[in-house]
Amino acid sequence: MREWVTGAVAFAVCIAFVPGWPDGSLAPRWAVLSIAVPVLLCCVGRVRASPGLYLLAAFVGFAGLSLAWTPAVLDGLYLFWPFCLMLGIFCLPACPKAAYLGACLALIPNSIVTALQFWGFQPFETIGLNPGIFFNKSFSAEISAMVAIGLIGTARWWLAPAVLVPLGLLPLSRGAIIAFGTGIWLLLAKKQRFAAALIAILLVGLFVRLVLAAPHMNNSFERVALWADTARSLTFFGHGLGSFRWAYPYFEYAHNDLLQVAYELGVPGVLLIGAFFVYCLRAGALTERLVMVVFLVEGCFGFPLFTPATLGLVSLVAGSLCRSRLAVDRPVSDRERAVLPGENVEFPHGDRGSLPAMR
Numbered sequence: 001m002r003e004w005v006t007g008a009v010a011f012a013v014c015i016a017f018v019p020g021w022p023d024g025s026l027a028p029r030w031a032v033l034s035i036a037v038p039v040l041l042c043c044v045g046r047v048r049a050s051p052g053l054y055l056l057a058a059f060v061g062f063a064g065l066s067l068a069w070t071p072a073v074l075d076g077l078y079l080f081w082p083f084c085l086m087l088g089i090f091c092l093p094a095c096p097k098a099a100y101l102g103a104c105l106a107l108i109p110n111s112i113v114t115a116l117q118f119w120g121f122q123p124f125e126t127i128g129l130n131p132g133i134f135f136n137k138s139f140s141a142e143i144s145a146m147v148a149i150g151l152i153g154t155a156r157w158w159l160a161p162a163v164l165v166p167l168g169l170l171p172l173s174r175g176a177i178i179a180f181g182t183g184i185w186l187l188l189a190k191k192q193r194f195a196a197a198l199i200a201i202l203l204v205g206l207f208v209r210l211v212l213a214a215p216h217m218n219n220s221f222e223r224v225a226l227w228a229d230t231a232r233s234l235t236f237f238g239h240g241l242g243s244f245r246w247a248y249p250y251f252e253y254a255h256n257d258l259l260q261v262a263y264e265l266g267v268p269g270v271l272l273i274g275a276f277f278v279y280c281l282r283a284g285a286l287t288e289r290l291v292m293v294v295f296l297v298e299g300c301f302g303f304p305l306f307t308p309a310t311l312g313l314v315s316l317v318a319g320s321l322c323r324s325r326l327a328v329d330r331p332v333s334d335r336e337r338a339v340l341p342g343e344n345v346e347f348p349h350g351d352r353g354s355l356p357a358m359r
Contacts, residue, residue, distance in 0.1 A: 006094040007102030009036045014106035014309055017133040019124035025135035029308035037088040047091045052279050052322035059272035060087050063241050070240025079241050089315035096288055096320050100150035104159050107144055111165035118169045130169055140166040141173030142298045143309040145180035146291050153287025175301025183294045223255055230254055230263050238266030257299035284321035291317050
């Protein structure tokens with residue numbers, strides 16, 4: 001798949017937005033993925049199998065099976081389709097570097113709209129304060145943090161400030177800020193240990209200030225109470241996909257992806273999705289692994305697994321990581337070894353032949 005196609009789809013997913021529609025932030029983005037992913041899969045051809053593909057396919061399959069015992073079949077179907085898209089995006093031979101750039105070009109207008117909203121100009125009706133074109137500040141900040149880490153890791157750091165505006169304006173998205181700081185800390189941990197130590201101290205201070213400080217205590221206590229009640233209701237096979245929204249209609253999501261997967265899909269779901277992410281993180285390009293780490297940290301405070309922009313980007317990154325491992329682990333044939341520089345060429349039956357003299 002050509003790089004510009006990856007960038008164009010990433011741009012379309014991040015820019016898709018219908019002002020004035022209550023679901024104008026999520027539905028258009030899901031629509032873009034629902035059209036683009038099947039079309040692109042038809043153009044890909046054969047998909048190489050990998051342990052990551054097996055784990056993700058097993059997770060999606062078990063999620064579909066859980067529809068048999070969920071009390072909310074329609075809500076379950078609503079969540080099952082994004083998981084199918086996740087599997088489809090994983091199979092696409094897309095280029096993460098192009099995706100970061102395409103998403104960046106869409107997030108720059110989002111930063112401009114967020115700044116205008118912060119200064120009192122409201123071009124359209126929104127939910128909450130300063131959400132940009134995402135209707136929710138957390139959605140905007142989460143994808144911005146992931147894309148910024150990707151830009152920094154691919155030597156386009158000078159573009160990162162343009163997409164980080166949602167992280168710096170009130171109200172602060174605590175999960176996204178902590179996730180972005182974690183990504184920067186891991187990026188500097190090996191080469192710039194002193195800077196990494198300072199960022200670690202800053203992260204602790206941010207956690208105390210953003211999570212435990214008095215202005216945020218009520219919200220934090222509410223989340224902890226929700227998590228405790230959810231944990232008490234866990235079962236081995238889960239309550240079925242979509243059951244959390246049925247049981248907690250006020251919250252709809254657990255604001256913790258792992259806990260929601262545990263509630264709906266039980267131990268099998270947690271083991272499968274956990275093994276999938278662990279396999280992806282074991283090896284591969286550092287930038288892609290950092291983007292995935294940012295996603296996972298955001299999932300401790302929000303629900304990026306259930307929003308189109310973040311789910312799409314992490315699925316693409318996961319596919320890239322698994323394909324790079326296949327390329328490294330794949331045995332090299334004799335024919336390929338013969339053309340590799342610096343390798344000894346072995347001919348069948350021990351006959352090496354003679355090479356013509358170079359003039």
